[in-house]
Amino acid sequence: MNAPFTIAASGPLTEFTAVSKWYGPVIALNDVTLHLGPGITGLVGPNGAGKSTLIKLLTGQLRPSLGRVRIRGLTAWSAAAKAWMGSCPDVDAFYDEMSGRAFVRIMARLHGFPARLAAERTEEVLGQVGMAERADRPLGSYSKGMRQRIKLAQALVHDPELLVLDEPLNGVDPIGRAELTVLFRQLAAGGKAILLSSHILEDMDTLADRIVFLSRGRILASGSLAEIRALLDDHPLKVRIGASRPRELAARLLRSELVLAAELAGDEVVVQVRRPKRFFASLAEIVIEESYDVERLQVIDASTQAVFDYLVNWNP
Protein backbone atom coordinates (compact mmCIF):
# COMPACT_ATOMS: atom_id res chain seq x y z
CA MET A 1 0.00 0.00 0.00
CA ASN A 2 1.30 3.41 -0.85
CA ALA A 3 1.41 6.55 1.15
CA PRO A 4 -1.73 7.06 3.20
CA PHE A 5 -0.40 10.55 4.00
CA THR A 6 -1.73 11.62 7.37
CA ILE A 7 -5.27 10.51 6.74
CA ALA A 8 -6.55 7.64 8.78
CA ALA A 9 -8.70 5.37 6.68
CA SER A 10 -9.66 1.73 6.53
CA GLY A 11 -11.83 -0.57 4.51
CA PRO A 12 -11.70 -1.77 0.94
CA LEU A 13 -10.02 0.50 -1.57
CA THR A 14 -13.20 1.22 -3.49
CA GLU A 15 -16.73 0.02 -2.99
CA PHE A 16 -20.00 0.86 -4.66
CA THR A 17 -22.85 -0.50 -2.56
CA ALA A 18 -26.28 -0.65 -4.22
CA VAL A 19 -25.61 2.67 -5.92
CA SER A 20 -28.34 4.27 -7.99
CA LYS A 21 -28.23 7.65 -9.57
CA TRP A 22 -30.90 9.43 -11.49
CA TYR A 23 -31.19 12.82 -13.08
CA GLY A 24 -34.81 13.80 -12.75
CA PRO A 25 -36.77 10.97 -14.37
CA VAL A 26 -33.72 9.49 -16.11
CA ILE A 27 -31.88 6.74 -14.33
CA ALA A 28 -28.16 6.80 -15.03
CA LEU A 29 -27.01 4.02 -12.69
CA ASN A 30 -29.24 1.32 -11.33
CA ASP A 31 -28.34 -0.63 -8.20
CA VAL A 32 -24.66 -0.97 -8.93
CA THR A 33 -22.53 -2.92 -6.49
CA LEU A 34 -18.87 -3.06 -7.36
CA HIS A 35 -15.51 -3.45 -5.69
CA LEU A 36 -12.27 -2.35 -7.25
CA GLY A 37 -8.98 -3.83 -6.19
CA PRO A 38 -5.40 -3.69 -7.44
CA GLY A 39 -4.92 -4.17 -11.14
CA ILE A 40 -6.50 -2.62 -14.19
CA THR A 41 -10.26 -2.65 -14.45
CA GLY A 42 -11.73 -1.65 -17.78
CA LEU A 43 -15.05 0.13 -17.92
CA VAL A 44 -16.95 -0.58 -21.12
CA GLY A 45 -20.39 0.41 -22.28
CA PRO A 46 -22.24 2.16 -25.09
CA ASN A 47 -23.07 5.86 -24.95
CA GLY A 48 -25.50 6.56 -22.13
CA ALA A 49 -24.60 3.34 -20.34
CA GLY A 50 -23.64 5.19 -17.17
CA LYS A 51 -19.83 5.13 -17.48
CA SER A 52 -19.43 8.86 -16.95
CA THR A 53 -21.84 8.83 -14.02
CA LEU A 54 -19.98 5.95 -12.42
CA ILE A 55 -16.69 7.81 -12.82
CA LYS A 56 -18.17 11.06 -11.49
CA LEU A 57 -19.53 9.22 -8.46
CA LEU A 58 -16.17 7.62 -7.83
CA THR A 59 -14.29 10.89 -8.18
CA GLY A 60 -16.73 12.65 -5.88
CA GLN A 61 -18.18 14.99 -8.45
CA LEU A 62 -21.63 13.59 -7.84
CA ARG A 63 -23.41 12.06 -4.90
CA PRO A 64 -25.49 8.94 -5.40
CA SER A 65 -29.25 9.15 -5.21
CA LEU A 66 -29.20 5.85 -3.34
CA GLY A 67 -26.46 3.66 -1.93
CA ARG A 68 -22.94 4.66 -1.10
CA VAL A 69 -19.57 5.06 -2.75
CA ARG A 70 -16.56 4.73 -0.50
CA ILE A 71 -12.83 4.90 -0.92
CA ARG A 72 -10.97 3.28 1.93
CA GLY A 73 -14.09 3.64 4.02
CA LEU A 74 -14.41 7.38 3.33
CA THR A 75 -17.28 8.84 1.33
CA ALA A 76 -16.00 9.46 -2.18
CA TRP A 77 -16.92 13.15 -2.26
CA SER A 78 -15.09 13.97 0.95
CA ALA A 79 -11.82 15.83 0.62
CA ALA A 80 -10.05 13.15 2.65
CA ALA A 81 -10.97 10.45 0.13
CA LYS A 82 -9.26 12.41 -2.65
CA ALA A 83 -5.89 11.65 -1.09
CA TRP A 84 -6.31 8.03 -2.20
CA MET A 85 -7.54 8.78 -5.67
CA GLY A 86 -6.04 10.37 -8.75
CA SER A 87 -8.40 11.44 -11.47
CA CYS A 88 -7.65 11.91 -15.14
CA PRO A 89 -10.92 13.29 -16.54
CA ASP A 90 -11.87 13.39 -20.20
CA VAL A 91 -12.02 17.21 -19.99
CA ASP A 92 -8.86 18.71 -21.40
CA ALA A 93 -9.62 22.39 -21.60
CA PHE A 94 -7.17 23.74 -19.09
CA TYR A 95 -5.96 27.25 -18.53
CA ASP A 96 -4.39 27.79 -21.92
CA GLU A 97 -1.84 30.38 -20.82
CA MET A 98 -0.44 28.24 -18.02
CA SER A 99 2.53 25.94 -18.58
CA GLY A 100 2.15 22.20 -18.07
CA ARG A 101 4.75 22.29 -15.31
CA ALA A 102 2.92 25.07 -13.43
CA PHE A 103 -0.37 23.21 -13.80
CA VAL A 104 0.95 19.98 -12.31
CA ARG A 105 2.75 21.87 -9.54
CA ILE A 106 -0.42 23.71 -8.56
CA MET A 107 -2.31 20.43 -8.47
CA ALA A 108 0.35 19.09 -6.12
CA ARG A 109 0.07 22.18 -3.95
CA LEU A 110 -3.68 21.69 -3.75
CA HIS A 111 -3.03 18.28 -2.27
CA GLY A 112 -1.16 19.96 0.55
CA PHE A 113 2.42 19.43 -0.61
CA PRO A 114 4.77 22.16 0.57
CA ALA A 115 6.25 24.21 -2.31
CA ARG A 116 9.60 22.41 -2.52
CA LEU A 117 8.08 18.93 -2.38
CA ALA A 118 5.43 19.92 -4.89
CA ALA A 119 8.18 20.96 -7.30
CA GLU A 120 10.05 17.69 -6.74
CA ARG A 121 6.93 15.56 -7.23
CA THR A 122 6.10 17.54 -10.36
CA GLU A 123 9.47 16.78 -11.92
CA GLU A 124 9.14 13.09 -11.03
CA VAL A 125 5.75 12.62 -12.62
CA LEU A 126 6.56 14.75 -15.64
CA GLY A 127 9.54 12.46 -16.25
CA GLN A 128 7.31 9.45 -15.82
CA VAL A 129 4.82 10.53 -18.45
CA GLY A 130 7.54 11.73 -20.82
CA MET A 131 6.77 15.43 -20.57
CA ALA A 132 9.75 16.76 -18.61
CA GLU A 133 11.30 18.43 -21.66
CA ARG A 134 8.11 19.97 -23.00
CA ALA A 135 6.36 21.03 -19.82
CA ASP A 136 7.33 24.70 -19.98
CA ARG A 137 5.19 25.38 -23.02
CA PRO A 138 1.73 26.89 -22.50
CA LEU A 139 -1.03 24.29 -22.24
CA GLY A 140 -2.87 25.96 -25.10
CA SER A 141 -0.10 24.93 -27.49
CA TYR A 142 -0.22 21.23 -26.57
CA SER A 143 -1.43 18.48 -28.86
CA LYS A 144 -4.18 16.18 -27.65
CA GLY A 145 -1.64 13.52 -26.73
CA MET A 146 0.47 15.97 -24.71
CA ARG A 147 -2.60 17.11 -22.84
CA GLN A 148 -3.38 13.50 -21.98
CA ARG A 149 0.11 13.08 -20.57
CA ILE A 150 -0.17 16.23 -18.48
CA LYS A 151 -3.53 15.09 -17.17
CA LEU A 152 -1.96 11.78 -16.25
CA ALA A 153 0.90 13.57 -14.51
CA GLN A 154 -1.47 15.62 -12.35
CA ALA A 155 -3.37 12.44 -11.46
CA LEU A 156 -0.17 10.72 -10.35
CA VAL A 157 1.42 13.66 -8.57
CA HIS A 158 0.18 12.75 -5.08
CA ASP A 159 0.93 9.06 -5.44
CA PRO A 160 -2.65 7.78 -5.17
CA GLU A 161 -3.66 4.15 -4.68
CA LEU A 162 -6.55 4.43 -7.06
CA LEU A 163 -6.30 5.96 -10.52
CA VAL A 164 -9.45 6.81 -12.42
CA LEU A 165 -8.58 7.31 -16.07
CA ASP A 166 -11.27 8.45 -18.45
CA GLU A 167 -10.16 7.78 -22.03
CA PRO A 168 -6.46 8.18 -21.14
CA LEU A 169 -5.16 6.98 -24.52
CA ASN A 170 -7.47 9.15 -26.58
CA GLY A 171 -5.37 11.17 -29.04
CA VAL A 172 -2.06 9.64 -27.99
CA ASP A 173 0.22 8.59 -30.84
CA PRO A 174 1.08 4.86 -31.26
CA ILE A 175 4.49 5.18 -29.59
CA GLY A 176 2.93 7.11 -26.73
CA ARG A 177 0.20 4.50 -26.40
CA ALA A 178 2.79 1.78 -26.06
CA GLU A 179 4.72 3.81 -23.46
CA LEU A 180 1.64 4.64 -21.43
CA THR A 181 0.37 1.06 -21.66
CA VAL A 182 3.64 -0.14 -20.15
CA LEU A 183 3.36 2.52 -17.44
CA PHE A 184 -0.20 1.47 -16.59
CA ARG A 185 0.80 -2.16 -16.41
CA GLN A 186 3.74 -1.36 -14.17
CA LEU A 187 1.64 0.78 -11.86
CA ALA A 188 -0.97 -1.96 -11.65
CA ALA A 189 1.68 -4.58 -10.99
CA GLY A 190 2.87 -2.38 -8.14
CA GLY A 191 -0.48 -2.71 -6.41
CA LYS A 192 -2.32 0.31 -7.71
CA ALA A 193 -5.95 0.01 -8.72
CA ILE A 194 -6.68 1.57 -12.09
CA LEU A 195 -10.17 2.10 -13.43
CA LEU A 196 -9.85 2.77 -17.12
CA SER A 197 -12.64 3.84 -19.40
CA SER A 198 -12.05 3.65 -23.12
CA HIS A 199 -14.22 3.54 -26.18
CA ILE A 200 -11.41 1.77 -28.04
CA LEU A 201 -12.22 -1.75 -26.99
CA GLU A 202 -8.98 -3.18 -28.39
CA ASP A 203 -7.22 -1.26 -25.62
CA MET A 204 -9.05 -3.38 -23.10
CA ASP A 205 -7.86 -6.64 -24.66
CA THR A 206 -4.28 -5.78 -23.90
CA LEU A 207 -4.67 -3.64 -20.80
CA ALA A 208 -7.48 -4.74 -18.57
CA ASP A 209 -7.23 -7.51 -16.01
CA ARG A 210 -10.95 -7.26 -15.40
CA ILE A 211 -13.71 -5.62 -17.34
CA VAL A 212 -16.96 -4.12 -16.13
CA PHE A 213 -19.58 -4.07 -18.88
CA LEU A 214 -22.23 -1.45 -18.34
CA SER A 215 -25.45 -0.96 -20.23
CA ARG A 216 -28.50 1.18 -19.44
CA GLY A 217 -27.15 1.93 -16.01
CA ARG A 218 -26.68 -1.68 -14.97
CA ILE A 219 -23.63 -3.88 -14.74
CA LEU A 220 -24.11 -6.58 -17.35
CA ALA A 221 -21.03 -8.51 -16.35
CA SER A 222 -17.76 -8.05 -14.57
CA GLY A 223 -14.68 -10.20 -14.36
CA SER A 224 -11.87 -11.25 -16.62
CA LEU A 225 -12.68 -11.44 -20.31
CA ALA A 226 -12.22 -15.22 -20.36
CA GLU A 227 -14.53 -15.68 -17.39
CA ILE A 228 -17.25 -13.57 -18.91
CA ARG A 229 -16.90 -15.19 -22.32
CA ALA A 230 -17.21 -18.63 -20.79
CA LEU A 231 -20.50 -17.66 -19.22
CA LEU A 232 -22.05 -16.72 -22.55
CA ASP A 233 -23.60 -20.09 -23.32
CA ASP A 234 -25.99 -18.62 -25.86
CA HIS A 235 -23.08 -17.57 -28.04
CA PRO A 236 -20.87 -20.53 -28.95
CA LEU A 237 -17.21 -19.67 -28.98
CA LYS A 238 -15.63 -19.56 -32.41
CA VAL A 239 -12.25 -21.23 -32.60
CA ARG A 240 -9.99 -21.29 -35.65
CA ILE A 241 -7.69 -24.29 -35.83
CA GLY A 242 -4.89 -24.53 -38.37
CA ALA A 243 -3.93 -28.19 -38.59
CA SER A 244 -2.87 -30.98 -40.89
CA ARG A 245 -5.73 -32.93 -42.45
CA PRO A 246 -8.34 -30.24 -41.76
CA ARG A 247 -11.24 -32.10 -43.37
CA GLU A 248 -10.60 -35.17 -41.23
CA LEU A 249 -10.20 -33.01 -38.11
CA ALA A 250 -13.51 -31.24 -38.80
CA ALA A 251 -15.30 -34.57 -39.14
CA ARG A 252 -13.70 -35.84 -35.95
CA LEU A 253 -14.63 -32.70 -34.00
CA LEU A 254 -18.24 -32.81 -35.19
CA ARG A 255 -18.62 -36.10 -33.36
CA SER A 256 -18.11 -34.26 -30.09
CA GLU A 257 -21.24 -33.03 -28.33
CA LEU A 258 -19.36 -29.81 -27.47
CA VAL A 259 -18.97 -28.81 -31.13
CA LEU A 260 -22.07 -27.27 -32.66
CA ALA A 261 -20.76 -26.55 -36.15
CA ALA A 262 -17.60 -26.80 -38.18
CA GLU A 263 -16.56 -24.97 -41.31
CA LEU A 264 -13.59 -25.49 -43.56
CA ALA A 265 -11.63 -22.41 -44.62
CA GLY A 266 -8.58 -23.42 -46.67
CA ASP A 267 -6.27 -25.38 -44.41
CA GLU A 268 -8.13 -24.24 -41.34
CA VAL A 269 -11.19 -25.40 -39.49
CA VAL A 270 -13.50 -22.90 -37.81
CA VAL A 271 -15.63 -24.55 -35.15
CA GLN A 272 -18.39 -23.24 -32.94
CA VAL A 273 -18.14 -24.75 -29.49
CA ARG A 274 -19.85 -24.53 -26.14
CA ARG A 275 -18.28 -25.00 -22.74
CA PRO A 276 -14.88 -23.79 -23.91
CA LYS A 277 -12.87 -25.27 -21.04
CA ARG A 278 -14.15 -28.79 -21.69
CA PHE A 279 -13.76 -28.33 -25.42
CA PHE A 280 -10.09 -27.36 -25.17
CA ALA A 281 -9.43 -30.34 -22.89
CA SER A 282 -11.11 -32.72 -25.35
CA LEU A 283 -9.35 -31.05 -28.31
CA ALA A 284 -6.01 -31.77 -26.69
CA GLU A 285 -6.95 -35.43 -26.29
CA ILE A 286 -8.13 -35.70 -29.92
CA VAL A 287 -4.98 -34.07 -31.26
CA ILE A 288 -2.78 -36.49 -29.32
CA GLU A 289 -4.88 -39.56 -30.14
CA GLU A 290 -5.12 -38.83 -33.86
CA SER A 291 -1.66 -37.25 -34.21
CA TYR A 292 -2.76 -34.01 -35.84
CA ASP A 293 -0.15 -31.29 -36.33
CA VAL A 294 -1.77 -28.15 -34.95
CA GLU A 295 -0.04 -25.02 -36.26
CA ARG A 296 -2.48 -22.35 -35.09
CA LEU A 297 -5.22 -22.11 -32.51
CA GLN A 298 -7.12 -18.88 -32.26
CA VAL A 299 -10.28 -17.85 -30.44
CA ILE A 300 -12.05 -15.51 -32.83
CA ASP A 301 -14.80 -13.96 -30.78
CA ALA A 302 -13.48 -13.62 -27.26
CA SER A 303 -12.28 -10.09 -27.74
CA THR A 304 -13.74 -7.26 -25.66
CA GLN A 305 -15.60 -6.09 -28.74
CA ALA A 306 -17.19 -9.47 -29.36
CA VAL A 307 -18.14 -10.00 -25.72
CA PHE A 308 -19.43 -6.46 -25.55
CA ASP A 309 -21.61 -7.00 -28.64
CA TYR A 310 -23.00 -10.24 -27.25
CA LEU A 311 -23.75 -8.67 -23.88
CA VAL A 312 -25.36 -5.54 -25.23
CA ASN A 313 -27.57 -7.48 -27.64
CA TRP A 314 -28.36 -10.16 -25.13
CA ASN A 315 -32.07 -10.61 -24.43
CA PRO A 316 -32.58 -13.02 -21.56
Place this chain on the structure above:
Amino acid sequence: MNDDTHIELAGYCAWSGRLRPGWLSTWPIARTGLDLVFRRKLFWLLLGLGLLHFLFLFATIYLKAQIRVQNPSVNRFVDTMLKSVAGAGRTYRDFMTAQGTVTMLLLAFAGEILVGNDYRQGGLVFYLSRRVARRHYVVGKLLSIALLVELTTVLPALILYLEYGLLTESMSYFAENTRILWGILGYGLVMAVTLSLLLFALAAWLPRTVPLVMAWSCIFLLLPAFGAILRSAYGDRRWLLMALWRDMRLIGSWCFGALESGRDSPLLVGSIAVVLAVCAASAVAILPRVRAIKVVA
Protein backbone atom coordinates in the same frame (compact mmCIF):
# COMPACT_ATOMS: atom_id res chain seq x y z
CA MET B 1 9.33 -9.79 -9.82
CA ASN B 2 7.85 -8.31 -6.70
CA ASP B 3 5.60 -5.26 -6.44
CA ASP B 4 8.35 -2.88 -5.43
CA THR B 5 10.43 -3.78 -8.45
CA HIS B 6 7.51 -3.02 -10.75
CA ILE B 7 7.03 0.36 -9.15
CA GLU B 8 10.72 1.06 -9.44
CA LEU B 9 10.64 0.19 -13.14
CA ALA B 10 7.80 2.65 -13.60
CA GLY B 11 10.03 5.38 -12.25
CA TYR B 12 7.52 5.75 -9.47
CA CYS B 13 8.55 6.98 -6.09
CA ALA B 14 5.98 6.60 -3.33
CA TRP B 15 5.71 9.57 -1.06
CA SER B 16 5.00 9.58 2.62
CA GLY B 17 5.01 12.65 4.74
CA ARG B 18 2.87 15.22 6.44
CA LEU B 19 0.59 17.23 4.19
CA ARG B 20 -0.55 20.75 4.90
CA PRO B 21 -4.15 21.37 5.97
CA GLY B 22 -6.77 21.98 3.28
CA TRP B 23 -7.26 25.62 4.20
CA LEU B 24 -3.72 26.41 3.07
CA SER B 25 -4.72 25.22 -0.39
CA THR B 26 -6.84 28.33 -0.76
CA TRP B 27 -3.70 30.35 -1.40
CA PRO B 28 -2.54 28.34 -4.44
CA ILE B 29 -6.09 28.62 -5.81
CA ALA B 30 -6.10 32.39 -5.33
CA ARG B 31 -2.59 32.79 -6.69
CA THR B 32 -3.41 30.72 -9.77
CA GLY B 33 -6.36 33.01 -10.47
CA LEU B 34 -4.26 36.15 -10.15
CA ASP B 35 -1.51 34.61 -12.23
CA LEU B 36 -3.98 33.94 -15.04
CA VAL B 37 -5.43 37.43 -14.85
CA PHE B 38 -2.06 39.14 -15.03
CA ARG B 39 -1.05 37.18 -18.10
CA ARG B 40 -3.53 39.29 -20.08
CA LYS B 41 -2.39 42.70 -21.32
CA LEU B 42 -5.90 44.11 -20.94
CA PHE B 43 -5.64 43.84 -17.18
CA TRP B 44 -2.30 45.62 -17.09
CA LEU B 45 -3.90 48.37 -19.14
CA LEU B 46 -6.80 48.68 -16.69
CA LEU B 47 -4.43 48.61 -13.74
CA GLY B 48 -2.37 51.29 -15.46
CA LEU B 49 -5.50 53.44 -15.77
CA GLY B 50 -6.15 52.99 -12.08
CA LEU B 51 -2.54 53.82 -11.36
CA LEU B 52 -2.83 57.14 -13.22
CA HIS B 53 -5.33 58.43 -10.69
CA PHE B 54 -3.18 57.18 -7.85
CA LEU B 55 -0.05 58.80 -9.29
CA PHE B 56 -1.86 62.09 -9.74
CA LEU B 57 -2.90 62.15 -6.08
CA PHE B 58 0.51 60.93 -4.99
CA ALA B 59 2.20 63.80 -6.87
CA THR B 60 -0.34 66.34 -5.62
CA ILE B 61 0.22 65.38 -1.98
CA TYR B 62 3.96 65.67 -2.52
CA LEU B 63 3.60 69.03 -4.23
CA LYS B 64 1.38 70.33 -1.47
CA ALA B 65 3.91 69.27 1.15
CA GLN B 66 6.73 70.97 -0.76
CA ILE B 67 4.77 74.24 -1.10
CA ARG B 68 4.04 74.18 2.61
CA VAL B 69 7.69 73.70 3.49
CA GLN B 70 8.98 76.36 1.09
CA ASN B 71 6.28 78.95 1.69
CA PRO B 72 4.28 78.39 4.91
CA SER B 73 2.32 81.61 4.43
CA VAL B 74 0.28 80.10 1.57
CA ASN B 75 -0.91 77.16 3.67
CA ARG B 76 -4.51 78.25 3.80
CA PHE B 77 -4.58 79.05 0.08
CA VAL B 78 -3.17 75.65 -0.79
CA ASP B 79 -5.68 73.89 1.48
CA THR B 80 -8.52 75.74 -0.22
CA MET B 81 -7.25 75.01 -3.70
CA LEU B 82 -6.46 71.36 -3.05
CA LYS B 83 -9.46 70.31 -1.01
CA SER B 84 -9.41 66.88 -2.59
CA VAL B 85 -6.10 66.06 -0.92
CA ALA B 86 -6.87 67.46 2.51
CA GLY B 87 -5.77 64.19 4.12
CA ALA B 88 -9.09 63.73 5.86
CA GLY B 89 -11.24 60.59 5.75
CA ARG B 90 -13.21 61.96 2.83
CA THR B 91 -10.05 62.21 0.71
CA TYR B 92 -9.43 58.47 0.97
CA ARG B 93 -13.10 57.56 0.65
CA ASP B 94 -13.39 59.56 -2.56
CA PHE B 95 -10.17 58.12 -3.87
CA MET B 96 -11.29 54.55 -3.22
CA THR B 97 -14.70 55.25 -4.72
CA ALA B 98 -13.09 56.72 -7.83
CA GLN B 99 -10.84 53.67 -8.10
CA GLY B 100 -14.05 51.67 -8.17
CA THR B 101 -14.57 52.53 -11.84
CA VAL B 102 -11.40 50.73 -12.79
CA THR B 103 -12.16 47.96 -10.32
CA MET B 104 -15.57 47.44 -11.90
CA LEU B 105 -14.07 47.14 -15.38
CA LEU B 106 -11.30 44.88 -14.13
CA LEU B 107 -13.70 42.52 -12.39
CA ALA B 108 -16.18 42.45 -15.27
CA PHE B 109 -13.48 41.05 -17.56
CA ALA B 110 -11.68 38.98 -14.92
CA GLY B 111 -14.83 37.09 -13.93
CA GLU B 112 -14.52 34.65 -16.81
CA ILE B 113 -10.86 33.92 -16.12
CA LEU B 114 -11.16 33.67 -12.36
CA VAL B 115 -14.36 31.66 -12.10
CA GLY B 116 -16.20 31.30 -15.42
CA ASN B 117 -13.54 29.12 -17.06
CA ASP B 118 -13.83 26.55 -14.31
CA TYR B 119 -17.46 26.03 -15.25
CA ARG B 120 -17.28 26.61 -18.98
CA GLN B 121 -14.23 24.47 -19.68
CA GLY B 122 -14.52 22.00 -16.83
CA GLY B 123 -11.54 23.18 -14.77
CA LEU B 124 -13.61 22.66 -11.64
CA VAL B 125 -13.14 18.91 -12.05
CA PHE B 126 -9.40 19.28 -11.53
CA TYR B 127 -9.82 21.36 -8.39
CA LEU B 128 -12.40 19.06 -6.87
CA SER B 129 -10.38 15.95 -7.57
CA ARG B 130 -7.74 17.30 -5.18
CA ARG B 131 -7.65 16.96 -1.43
CA VAL B 132 -9.55 20.20 -1.05
CA ALA B 133 -13.16 20.55 -0.03
CA ARG B 134 -15.60 22.69 -1.94
CA ARG B 135 -15.41 25.38 0.75
CA HIS B 136 -11.66 25.62 0.16
CA TYR B 137 -12.23 26.09 -3.54
CA VAL B 138 -14.86 28.78 -2.95
CA VAL B 139 -12.71 30.63 -0.42
CA GLY B 140 -9.69 30.43 -2.74
CA LYS B 141 -11.65 31.93 -5.63
CA LEU B 142 -13.22 34.62 -3.43
CA LEU B 143 -9.76 35.43 -2.15
CA SER B 144 -8.43 35.93 -5.66
CA ILE B 145 -11.26 38.35 -6.50
CA ALA B 146 -10.89 40.15 -3.17
CA LEU B 147 -7.16 40.55 -3.77
CA LEU B 148 -7.84 42.21 -7.12
CA VAL B 149 -10.22 44.63 -5.40
CA GLU B 150 -7.72 45.37 -2.63
CA LEU B 151 -4.96 45.84 -5.16
CA THR B 152 -6.79 48.64 -6.89
CA THR B 153 -8.37 50.31 -3.87
CA VAL B 154 -6.93 49.53 -0.43
CA LEU B 155 -3.26 49.21 -1.35
CA PRO B 156 -2.97 52.59 -3.14
CA ALA B 157 -5.07 54.24 -0.41
CA LEU B 158 -2.71 52.89 2.23
CA ILE B 159 0.28 54.18 0.27
CA LEU B 160 -1.32 57.63 0.05
CA TYR B 161 -2.05 57.53 3.76
CA LEU B 162 1.56 56.68 4.50
CA GLU B 163 2.79 59.37 2.13
CA TYR B 164 0.56 62.00 3.67
CA GLY B 165 1.69 61.09 7.16
CA LEU B 166 5.36 60.98 6.28
CA LEU B 167 5.27 64.34 4.48
CA THR B 168 3.68 66.22 7.37
CA GLU B 169 5.97 68.01 9.75
CA SER B 170 5.50 65.56 12.57
CA MET B 171 4.32 61.97 12.85
CA SER B 172 1.27 63.14 14.73
CA TYR B 173 -0.81 62.67 11.54
CA PHE B 174 -0.83 58.90 12.10
CA ALA B 175 -1.77 59.21 15.77
CA GLU B 176 -4.53 61.71 15.06
CA ASN B 177 -5.96 59.85 12.10
CA THR B 178 -6.13 56.20 13.13
CA ARG B 179 -9.81 56.30 12.13
CA ILE B 180 -8.67 56.84 8.55
CA LEU B 181 -6.60 53.66 8.66
CA TRP B 182 -9.56 51.67 9.95
CA GLY B 183 -11.73 53.42 7.40
CA ILE B 184 -9.50 52.32 4.53
CA LEU B 185 -9.45 48.75 5.80
CA GLY B 186 -13.17 48.72 6.58
CA TYR B 187 -14.27 50.20 3.25
CA GLY B 188 -11.86 47.84 1.50
CA LEU B 189 -13.32 44.87 3.35
CA VAL B 190 -16.89 45.85 2.45
CA MET B 191 -15.95 46.17 -1.23
CA ALA B 192 -13.87 42.98 -1.26
CA VAL B 193 -16.52 40.80 0.39
CA THR B 194 -19.47 42.19 -1.57
CA LEU B 195 -17.81 42.26 -4.97
CA SER B 196 -16.12 38.87 -4.64
CA LEU B 197 -19.34 37.12 -3.64
CA LEU B 198 -21.31 38.89 -6.36
CA LEU B 199 -18.77 38.23 -9.09
CA PHE B 200 -18.37 34.56 -8.13
CA ALA B 201 -22.14 34.05 -8.18
CA LEU B 202 -22.55 35.78 -11.55
CA ALA B 203 -19.57 34.07 -13.17
CA ALA B 204 -20.65 30.65 -11.90
CA TRP B 205 -24.02 31.05 -13.62
CA LEU B 206 -22.90 33.20 -16.57
CA PRO B 207 -19.40 31.91 -17.30
CA ARG B 208 -18.93 33.66 -20.64
CA THR B 209 -17.56 37.18 -20.74
CA VAL B 210 -20.34 38.88 -22.72
CA PRO B 211 -23.33 37.80 -20.58
CA LEU B 212 -21.25 38.39 -17.47
CA VAL B 213 -20.30 41.92 -18.49
CA MET B 214 -23.93 42.61 -19.40
CA ALA B 215 -25.19 41.41 -16.03
CA TRP B 216 -22.43 43.33 -14.27
CA SER B 217 -23.34 46.47 -16.19
CA CYS B 218 -27.00 46.03 -15.32
CA ILE B 219 -26.17 45.93 -11.62
CA PHE B 220 -23.71 48.81 -11.59
CA LEU B 221 -25.04 51.05 -14.37
CA LEU B 222 -28.64 50.27 -15.20
CA LEU B 223 -29.98 49.79 -11.66
CA PRO B 224 -28.48 53.05 -10.33
CA ALA B 225 -29.86 54.91 -13.35
CA PHE B 226 -33.25 53.31 -12.81
CA GLY B 227 -33.07 54.20 -9.11
CA ALA B 228 -32.26 57.83 -9.96
CA ILE B 229 -35.24 58.01 -12.34
CA LEU B 230 -37.57 56.58 -9.70
CA ARG B 231 -36.19 58.97 -7.14
CA SER B 232 -36.92 61.93 -9.41
CA ALA B 233 -40.37 60.59 -10.15
CA TYR B 234 -41.41 59.88 -6.57
CA GLY B 235 -39.07 62.21 -4.70
CA ASP B 236 -38.04 59.41 -2.34
CA ARG B 237 -34.30 59.12 -1.76
CA ARG B 238 -34.65 55.47 -0.74
CA TRP B 239 -34.79 54.57 -4.44
CA LEU B 240 -31.08 55.44 -4.49
CA LEU B 241 -30.46 52.28 -2.48
CA MET B 242 -30.69 50.42 -5.80
CA ALA B 243 -27.18 51.69 -6.56
CA LEU B 244 -24.96 49.04 -4.97
CA TRP B 245 -21.79 51.03 -5.43
CA ARG B 246 -23.41 53.99 -3.67
CA ASP B 247 -24.50 51.70 -0.83
CA MET B 248 -20.95 50.48 -0.36
CA ARG B 249 -19.72 54.07 -0.48
CA LEU B 250 -22.15 55.03 2.25
CA ILE B 251 -20.91 52.23 4.49
CA GLY B 252 -17.37 53.35 3.59
CA SER B 253 -18.23 56.90 4.66
CA TRP B 254 -19.41 55.54 7.98
CA CYS B 255 -16.13 53.61 8.34
CA PHE B 256 -14.19 56.83 7.71
CA GLY B 257 -16.46 58.85 9.97
CA ALA B 258 -17.27 61.01 6.95
CA LEU B 259 -21.00 60.44 6.86
CA GLU B 260 -22.98 63.55 5.99
CA SER B 261 -25.51 63.50 8.77
CA GLY B 262 -28.43 65.20 7.06
CA ARG B 263 -28.15 63.54 3.66
CA ASP B 264 -26.55 60.12 4.20
CA SER B 265 -27.43 59.01 7.71
CA PRO B 266 -31.07 58.10 7.02
CA LEU B 267 -29.96 55.79 4.20
CA LEU B 268 -27.14 54.06 6.08
CA VAL B 269 -29.25 51.27 7.56
CA GLY B 270 -30.88 50.68 4.20
CA SER B 271 -27.47 50.53 2.51
CA ILE B 272 -26.20 48.00 5.02
CA ALA B 273 -29.34 45.93 4.49
CA VAL B 274 -28.92 46.03 0.69
CA VAL B 275 -25.24 45.04 0.86
CA LEU B 276 -26.00 42.20 3.28
CA ALA B 277 -28.87 41.03 1.09
CA VAL B 278 -26.63 41.03 -2.01
CA CYS B 279 -23.99 39.04 -0.12
CA ALA B 280 -26.55 36.54 1.16
CA ALA B 281 -28.19 36.14 -2.26
CA SER B 282 -24.79 35.63 -3.88
CA ALA B 283 -23.82 33.00 -1.31
CA VAL B 284 -27.09 31.18 -1.92
CA ALA B 285 -26.50 31.34 -5.68
CA ILE B 286 -22.97 29.99 -5.33
CA LEU B 287 -23.90 26.93 -3.25
CA PRO B 288 -25.66 24.84 -5.94
CA ARG B 289 -22.81 25.52 -8.37
CA VAL B 290 -20.20 23.89 -6.15
CA ARG B 291 -22.26 21.23 -4.44
CA ALA B 292 -22.50 17.62 -5.54
CA ILE B 293 -26.08 16.51 -6.09
CA LYS B 294 -27.86 15.82 -2.83
CA VAL B 295 -28.34 12.38 -1.37
CA VAL B 296 -32.00 11.48 -1.80
CA ALA B 297 -32.05 8.71 0.78
